[in-house]
Amino acid sequence: MDLPIRLAKDSKTPIYHQIEEQVKALIAGGHLQAGTALPSIRALSKELEISVITTRRAYLNLEQQGFIKTTQGKGTFVAEVEADKKKEVTVAAIYQALEKGIETGLRHDYSIEQIEEVFTEIIAKLKEKGEKANGELD
Amino acid sequence: MDLPIRLAKDSKTPIYHQIEEQVKALIAGGHLQAGTALPSIRALSKELEISVITTRRAYLNLEQQGFIKTTQGKGTFVAEVEADKKKEVTVAAIYQALEKGIETGLRHDYSIEQIEEVFTEIIAKLKEKGEKANGELD
DNA sequence: TATACTGTGTATATAGATATAAACAGTATA
DNA sequence: TATACTGTTTATATCTATATACACAGTATA
Structure with a gap:
């Protein structure tokens, strides 16, 4: 496997x-x-x-x-992992990762709107490739 | 300083x-x-x-x-850094950081919509705190 | 039982990251 | 000129990360 x-x-x-x-x-x-x-x-x-x-x-x-x-x-x-724990791990990881990305934008003096633009662009590329299905980016 | x-x-x-x-x-x-x-x-x-x-x-x-x-x-x-280089560094850094955040979401089996939700939530918190001005997250 | 896999423990070695300390050379100011 | 700062070099030390190798113990199968 x-x-x-x-x-x-x-x-x-x-x-x-x-x-x-x-x-x-x-x-x-x-x-x-x-x-x-x-x-x-x-x-x-x-x-x-x-x-x-x-x-x-x-x-x-x-x-x-x-x-x-x-x-x-x-x-x-x-192992058996409680659903609560899984959820907690998931939310924390994603939140932190996105937060870090946003922080990077702000640190580079990007406005919230500009950051949103980049985010939307990446998401658009994802949708275009139908990447939702395979769950990975290059 | x-x-x-x-x-x-x-x-x-x-x-x-x-x-x-x-x-x-x-x-x-x-x-x-x-x-x-x-x-x-x-x-x-x-x-x-x-x-x-x-x-x-x-x-x-x-x-x-x-x-x-x-x-x-x-x-x-x-140092003096060319505007082009600054722009390139900025765009690359932000793109990569956000991409990584999105990838984290996908890896945790979050849908694009769910990821967008988290992103929006973080941004909302930012706006609430007027953090755009000081440029940092906690 | 032999073989092929599994994890566990041990050993040696190297590279990277980081700490503390000292000394040297250059700059600036009183 | 002395002092206080600056960066540069060197040294020693410790810890972390990672590599390779070997041996032991446990499991599974032919």
């Missing part, structure tokens, strides 16, 4: 953290159901072309946060 | 990079005019309660990118 995860190589964000965030989003958003088997740390490290230590770090953190459950010899599975 | 810079301590982004991005935004957005003196690396390190090495790293990178100009013994000043 391949996870739809992409690493931004030019990003200053640690790799393990990128993995963590993306897996969390998939779980909170319902793409990954409780009980679903995740790729092994070795498989994921091969797929993403990174070290096992790094994938392990991501999985460890996710397990500590209650999103996954790991058993030696068996593998790693999506 | 105090720079309106804030470090996100819980962020995984390196400190020097946070400084870099924020100073770049201030310059590109016109908040900092060419010739303006920036705080010395020592003053900034004191203000932000970080190491001189870290502030220097940020300033070095900004200088390499042509945003500032540094002279031993005199200090560091905002």
Whole structure:
């Protein structure tokens, strides 16, 4: 099973953290159901072309946060996560991410209207590509 | 002179990079005019309660990118930056930041409409606080 | 039972980020 | 000229992130 995860190589964000965030989003958003088997740390490290230590770090953190459950010899599975928690994680993540985007605009001295314009433009491009369905941007 | 810079301590982004991005935004957005003196690396390190090495790293990178100009013994000043470059930096930064926010929403299985809702909510809060004027979010 | 997978632990190594400190060289002012 | 600032260089140190490798223990299947 391949996870739809992409690493931004030019990003200053640690790799393990990128993995963590993306897996969390998939779980909170319902793409990954409780009980679903995740790729092994070795498989994921091969797929993403990174070290096992790094994938392990991501999985460890996710397990500590209650999103996954790991058993030696068996593998790693999506945990049961309360709907409330999923909702909370989702809302917080999206709110913060959008807030950050808006803040970037303001910091560049863009007006709210200008920021809205850019936002609308991106959304328009999305609709044009029908990207709602596959859920990703380039 | 105090720079309106804030470090996100819980962020995984390196400190020097946070400084870099924020100073770049201030310059590109016109908040900092060419010739303006920036705080010395020592003053900034004191203000932000970080190491001189870290502030220097940020300033070095900004200088390499042509945003500032540094002279031993005199200090560091905002460089002349072409309007085209400023515009490009601004548009790219805002576009990418908003795009990332939208992507976060999609990854959490939010529809475009839902994402728009959150965006609108944030903007409404902004307008409510009259934050357009001071240009920052909490 | 052997093999192939799984996670866990350990080791070594390198690069990056950041801290503190000291010294040197340049600038500005009293 | 002394002092206070400026940036530059160097050194030492610690922590984090990541890489590679190996061995151990657990699971599943042929």
